[in-house]
Amino acid sequence: MQPIETDVIVIGAGPAGLCLARALDASGLRVVVLEREPETTLRAPTFDGREIALTQRSVRLLRELDVWRRLPADECHPLCRASVFDTGAATPLEVGGGHEPLGWLVPNHAIRAAAFEAMAESGNVELHAGVRVAAVEADSTSARVRLDDGRTFAAKLIVAADGRFSETRRALGIPTRMHDFGRAMLVCRVTHETPHEDTAWEWFDHGQTLARLPLGRATPPGHRSSVVVTLPGVRMRELQAMDDAAFAQEIARRFHGRLGVVSDPGERHVYPLVGAWATRFAGTRLALLGDAAVGMHPVTAHGFNLGLLGVERLADELRRAAVAGGDPGGAALLARYARGHRLATAPLHLATRGVVALFTDDRAPIRAVRAAVLRASAGFPPFRQLLAGFLADRPGRASPRKFAHYGTTGDG
Ligand SMILES: Cc1cc2nc3c(=O)[nH]c(=O)nc-3n(C[C@H](O)[C@H](O)[C@H](O)COP(=O)(O)OP(=O)(O)OC[C@H]3O[C@@H](n4cnc5c(N)ncnc54)[C@H](O)[C@@H]3O)c2cc1C
Numbered sequence: 001m002q003p004i005e006t007d008v009i010v011i012g013a014g015p016a017g018l019c020l021a022r023a024l025d026a027s028g029l030r031v032v033v034l035e036r037e038p039e040t041t042l043r044a045p046t047f048d049g050r051e052i053a054l055t056q057r058s059v060r061l062l063r064e065l066d067v068w069r070r071l072p073a074d075e076c077h078p079l080c081r082a083s084v085f086d087t088g089a090a091t092p093l094e095v096g097g098g099h100e101p102l103g104w105l106v107p108n109h110a111i112r113a114a115a116f117e118a119m120a121e122s123g124n125v126e127l128h129a130g131v132r133v134a135a136v137e138a139d140s141t142s143a144r145v146r147l148d149d150g151r152t153f154a155a156k157l158i159v160a161a162d163g164r165f166s167e168t169r170r171a172l173g174i175p176t177r178m179h180d181f182g183r184a185m186l187v188c189r190v191t192h193e194t195p196h197e198d199t200a201w202e203w204f205d206h207g208q209t210l211a212r213l214p215l216g217r218a219t220p221p222g223h224r225s226s227v228v229v230t231l232p233g234v235r236m237r238e239l240q241a242m243d244d245a246a247f248a249q250e251i252a253r254r255f256h257g258r259l260g261v262v263s264d265p266g267e268r269h270v271y272p273l274v275g276a277w278a279t280r281f282a283g284t285r286l287a288l289l290g291d292a293a294v295g296m297h298p299v300t301a302h303g304f305n306l307g308l309l310g311v312e313r314l315a316d317e318l319r320r321a322a323v324a325g326g327d328p329g330g331a332a333l334l335a336r337y338a339r340g341h342r343l344a345t346a347p348l349h350l351a352t353r354g355v356v357a358l359f360t361d362d363r364a365p366i367r368a369v370r371a372a373v374l375r376a377s378a379g380f381p382p383f384r385q386l387l388a389g390f391l392a393d394r395p396g397r398a399s400p401r402k403f404a405h406y407g408t409t410g411d412g
Pocket of ligand 1: 011012013014015016017034035036037050051052053054108131132133161162163164166167168185187271289290291292298301302303304305306307
């Protein structure tokens with residue numbers, strides 16, 4: 001069977017793959033998207049419990065991609081302030097409260113649906129959904145994908161956007177550091193007595209990490225939020241097994257009464273916490289995108305924000321190559337993408353690992369250190385500004401030299 005010729009093959013129609021396909025609209029490049037889920041699921045994804053905190057930069061990019069206007073207005077919630085608590089520290093660390101919200105909370109399924117709609121309107125994108133990739137290979141002249149139904153595709157570039165456990169990445173030989181945090185995260189919408197005032201909570205408590213993400217606007221006062229509970233697996237199974245009434249009471253108890261009475265819990269979703277950091281973000285005629293490149297612990301809420309940074313950078317490179325009549329899978333282009341994206345993601349990836357290590361270790365000396373860190377930070381405005389920047393995806397510039405040891409050089 002003759003291969004179907006195209007320019008770029010994107011494997012994975014998650015939010016990152018869909019946004020890249022949309023970003024290449026009008027670039028002149030032909031794009032094929034391959035996805036194992038059926039098209040009906042992509043068109044109308046079901047609620048998966050994830051409320052994605054988008055930075056203002058991500059919102060701007062989603063506007064440019066014509067995705068933002070497709071999101072239902074009542075599903076986009078402003079995130080005006082954030083408070084970080086540690087049970088051992090008397091005062092929480094508070095950020096935000098400026099003119100502009102720190103970011104926006106939007107459910108993942110709504111982002112997926114809007115990105116799918118935007119991609120489907122792109123003239124040069126061909127979607128093959130419900131397919132199984134049987135083999136991928138690449139050499140200096142072309143990249144090829146064979147499906148298990150026998151069809152083959154040939155392109156200049158393969159983009160692996162197939163998530164943190166990416167089979168494409170493994171098939172093309174890119175080693176990846178996986179980190180199992182040994183915990184699971186439960187997310188669930190609840191109604192609570194105390195108004196949320198558009199403020200997110202991150203709470204490092206003994207034996208558990210909690211978060212409260214405000215939903216609905218706070219005027220009149222909002223009483224619906226997504227609660228997030230991170231626990232070791234055994235404890236999580238107990239929480240999952242409870243009926244709704246017992247679960248609501250348990251959430252009120254775990255939040256030490258600060259939510260007031262808790263009621264009307266929605267669907268519960270549980271995610272095992274496994275991080276991924278690919279040792280290279282590109283290979284021969286291959287670019288890694290989204291969680292396939294860097295799969296973050298959700299505690300700092302940056303996985304998809306970093307995915308969008310990758311979309312922006314890779315699409316820029318590919319559009320420039322198309323205008324110049326260059327090779328979209330050329331080694332120099334891929335090396336620039338890989339290096340730039342590593343420099344952009346390494347600080348947040350490292351900082352997130354640091355936060356998890358410091359704030360989820362319940363040994364007494366570590367507890368004392370983090371209480372001291374929060375106390376010092378609360379009284380130190382520059383640190384609060386830094387944290388606000390961190391939440392808004394401006395953690396400071398990475399210098400190539402500083403992060404060289406972290407594998408930012410030599411990719412491609
Ligand atoms: C509880 C939770 C909360 C989160 N909160 C935030 C947040 O607040 N802010 C934030 O920025 N991020 C957050 N994230 C992270 C965010 O959800 C991910 O970073 C994002 O979904 C990754 O998108 P992706 O497209 O790279 O991968 P995925 O969403 O994993 O999509 C991959 C796609 O590839 C397809 N696929 C996989 N294998 C194959 C194959 N072999 N062939 C074809 N198709 C394949 C899959 O079906 C899927 O459609 C959170 C994550 C979790 C779990």
